[in-house]
Amino acid sequence: MKTNLEFGPICRALLRNKVGAVLIALQIALTMTIVVNAIFIIVERQGLMQRESGIDEANSFYLTSTGFGKDFEPKRIIDQDLDVIRNTPGVVDAIQINAIPISGGGWSMSLTTEPGDDQDDVSTAVYFVDTHGIDALDLEVVAGDNFASTDIRWRERNQPDWPDKAMITKALAEKLFPDIPWQSVVGKTVYIGEDEPVIVTGIVDKLQAPWIGWSELENAMLSPEKMVTESTRYFIRTEPGQRDRLMAELENTLANAYGNRLIRNVTTVTQTREQSYRQHSAMIKILSTVMVLLTLITAMGIVGLTSFNVNRRRKQIGTRRALGASKQAIVRYFMLENVIISTTGILLGVAMTIGLNMLLIEWFAMTALDWYYIPAGMAVLFVVGQLAVLGPALKAAATPPAIATRTV
Amino acid sequence: MLSMNNINKVFRTDLVETTALRDFNLTIDEGDFVSVTGPSGSGKTTFLNIAGLLETYTSGQYLLDGTDVSNLSDRQRSQLRNEKIGFIFQSFNLIPDLNLYDNVDVPLRYRGFSKQERHKRITQSLERVGLANRMKHLPAQLSGGQQQRVAIARALAGEPRFLLADEPTGNLDSQMAKSVMALLQEINQQGTTIVMVTHDPELAMQTGKNVFVRDGQISKHETLVPMALASNQ
Ligand SMILES: Nc1ncnc2c1ncn2[C@@H]1O[C@H](COP(=O)(O)OP(=O)(O)OP(=O)(O)O)[C@@H](O)[C@H]1O
Numbered sequence: 001m002k003t004n005l006e007f008g009p010i011c012r013a014l015l016r017n018k019v020g021a022v023l024i025a026l027q028i029a030l031t032m033t034i035v036v037n038a039i040f041i042i043v044e045r046q047g048l049m050q051r052e053s054g055i056d057e058a059n060s061f062y063l064t065s066t067g068f069g070k071d072f073e074p075k076r077i078i079d080q081d082l083d084v085i086r087n088t089p090g091v092v093d094a095i096q097i098n099a100i101p102i103s104g105g106g107w108s109m110s111l112t113t114e115p116g117d118d119q120d121d122v123s124t125a126v127y128f129v130d131t132h133g134i135d136a137l138d139l140e141v142v143a144g145d146n147f148a149s150t151d152i153r154w155r156e157r158n159q160p161d162w163p164d165k166a167m168i169t170k171a172l173a174e175k176l177f178p179d180i181p182w183q184s185v186v187g188k189t190v191y192i193g194e195d196e197p198v199i200v201t202g203i204v205d206k207l208q209a210p211w212i213g214w215s216e217l218e219n220a221m222l223s224p225e226k227m228v229t230e231s232t233r234y235f236i237r238t239e240p241g242q243r244d245r246l247m248a249e250l251e252n253t254l255a256n257a258y259g260n261r262l263i264r265n266v267t268t269v270t271q272t273r274e275q276s277y278r279q280h281s282a283m284i285k286i287l288s289t290v291m292v293l294l295t296l297i298t299a300m301g302i303v304g305l306t307s308f309n310v311n312r313r314r315k316q317i318g319t320r321r322a323l324g325a326s327k328q329a330i331v332r333y334f335m336l337e338n339v340i341i342s343t344t345g346i347l348l349g350v351a352m353t354i355g356l357n358m359l360l361i362e363w364f365a366m367t368a369l370d371w372y373y374i375p376a377g378m379a380v381l382f383v384v385g386q387l388a389v390l391g392p393a394l395k396a397a398a399t400p401p402a403i404a405t406r407t408v
Numbered sequence: 409m410l411s412m413n414n415i416n417k418v419f420r421t422d423l424v425e426t427t428a429l430r431d432f433n434l435t436i437d438e439g440d441f442v443s444v445t446g447p448s449g450s451g452k453t454t455f456l457n458i459a460g461l462l463e464t465y466t467s468g469q470y471l472l473d474g475t476d477v478s479n480l481s482d483r484q485r486s487q488l489r490n491e492k493i494g495f496i497f498q499s500f501n502l503i504p505d506l507n508l509y510d511n512v513d514v515p516l517r518y519r520g521f522s523k524q525e526r527h528k529r530i531t532q533s534l535e536r537v538g539l540a541n542r543m544k545h546l547p548a549q550l551s552g553g554q555q556q557r558v559a560i561a562r563a564l565a566g567e568p569r570f571l572l573a574d575e576p577t578g579n580l581d582s583q584m585a586k587s588v589m590a591l592l593q594e595i596n597q598q599g600t601t602i603v604m605v606t607h608d609p610e611l612a613m614q615t616g617k618n619v620f621v622r623d624g625q626i627s628k629h630e631t632l633v634p635m636a637l638a639s640n641q
């Protein structure tokens with residue numbers, strides 16, 4: 001027995017009873033608009049959060065040490081500190097550094113490939129490291145060589161000039177010299193601060209700048225220097241599992257090595273990442289909550305409207321059963337009715353989704369939605385609608401056919 | 409056509425047990441026009457619902473067209489209702505959101521007829537009840553008598569062998585009741601078996617047989633001379 005779908009009659013009946021259906025369709029459209037754009041933003045933010053800094057985040061921490069007193073000689077104490085730290089069991093390596101990747105604060109400079117102030121420049125973060133920078137930061141020299149110990153100089157306070165050697169990230173090499181293979185950038189001269197030449201002696205695989213929102217996040221340069229300063233930052237990489245123990249231990253070790261100092265901001269890179277990406281993770285949480293709530297509310301709206309209609313149409317349902325509708329035909333009726341309402345809402349939702357995305361692009365410089373979010377959103381809302389309607393539809397199917405003769 | 413042997417129907421609610429039919433026995437032959445009368449609460453509607461497969465019975469045997477219906481699935485019962493039985497209700501039970509055409513279409517869609525077949529049957533049956541020119545109207549735009557005619561058209565469109573009517577004229581004034589009754593008689597003459605519950609003794613007199621139900625049992629069974637026939641034509 002072939003069954004006739006009741007598209008035509010359902011549509012005509014809906015047109016005579018528009019209000020509820022239209023409101024639900026609008027709610028579906030709105031939900032789709034917000035859910036799809038929210039998921040897109042979430043995925044985008046998650047993508048940002050998953051970017052790697054290049055350093056051994058799980059096993060690294062840093063601290064600030066400020067020395068006092070007449071007999072505080074920065075160069076001697078810093079070298080002595082580094083010696084002590086590097087010889088502590090469990091420490092992989094340690095350096096003095098001017099800034100911490102992805103921490104939010106640091107130095108940047110402009111590089112050009114020709115001298116002069118009218119050249120196109122490329123901005124980069126600058127990290128001051130000695131020969132231990134590679135191991136402490138967990139970098140790999142993929143072309144050229146690490147600094148030699150003779151390359152390392154002391155940078156005095158307010159010293160304006162630069163060492164004549166530097167290592168740069170592969171990403172920065174490609175930005176500076178887009179026309180040649182990055183390996184060939186070794187040996188090239190770049191100009192820092194318009195006209196001071198620096199030779200690129202090595203390329204490292206990956207190291208991010210301190211600013212996660214910066215478009216040139218992958219641009220970083222290592223300068224072979226140690227800083228003469230009372231307030232110095234040490235970056236320490238430990239063996240797996242040793243970090244937390246060493247954070248406490250090294251604080252004492254340093255205090256014992258030179259007592260007249262203040263140790264502050266003992267911080268893991270994990271904490272730093274959390275801090276830096278806090279806005280992103282908060283945004284993800286808020287949007288996820290909004291999304292789930294909206295979808296639930298819409299599903300509940302559909303359940304409510306359908307239940308209301310089932311109760312209102314009990315006699316009609318009983319009559320249909322008396323006239324030969326099987327239970328399945330009654331379920332199908334309400335599912336089909338939902339298909340019609342949902343499809344209207346979803347189609348409107350597609351237009352509104354694209355509209356909102358265009359506004360977001362204009363207002364917040366967001367990127368355009370990938371096309372497949374649209375069919376995915378359509379499918380999700382369609383399934384939500386059908387699932388929501390299932391309960392009331394089954395209840396409708398349970399209406400006894402005798403209702404037809406028993407009610408007036 | 410229809411045969412009930414010792415049918416019992418007990419309604420159980422939390423506290424009360426109501427026996428609506430008690431050892432109910434009735435045979436209806438093909439082509440009969442049977443009226444069912446009796447006091448309120450005697451079990452007329454219950455009988456009709458069981459006959460029309462709208463309700464199940466507690467015990468006994470019911471043969472519809474020689475088939476025992478007690479073990480049929482819901483789907484089979486629905487299909488039998490759809491194919492063999494036409495219903496006419498006291499309050500018409502038209503679907504208010506559908507026009508006359510779509511209303512008559514309802515059982516035909518469950519039957520799975522093609523669009524052309526449905527169209528043919530809808531127009532024919534609406535013509536038969538004299539409302540073909542109002543197809544696009546909604547039930548609310550018709551008088552009670554006209555609505556009942558549409559309901560009759562809906563019941564007839566599937567060409568059932570068996571028409572069940574529960575007080576079809578109960579909501580109509582006497583003029584409209586007469587015309588509905590005339591229509592039923594015409595339908596019966598063309599071969600459809602009709603069982604009609606009514607409170608109106610005058611209408612009952614116009615059917616071929618009358619059964620009087622009291623306390624869930626048939627207390628009187630009489631064959632009548634259908635006298636209204638002549639006056640009708
Ligand atoms: N769903 C039900 N639950 C409980 N009792 C019921 C139910 N339906 C009917 N009854 C009872 O069964 C008995 C027969 O009812 P039925 O509707 O068949 O009477 P009726 O002869 O059609 O009466 P009326 O002329 O008022 O329509 C009544 O006592 C009624 O209260």
Ligand SMILES: [Mg+2]
Pocket residue numbers: 452453454574
């Ligand atoms: Mg009754």
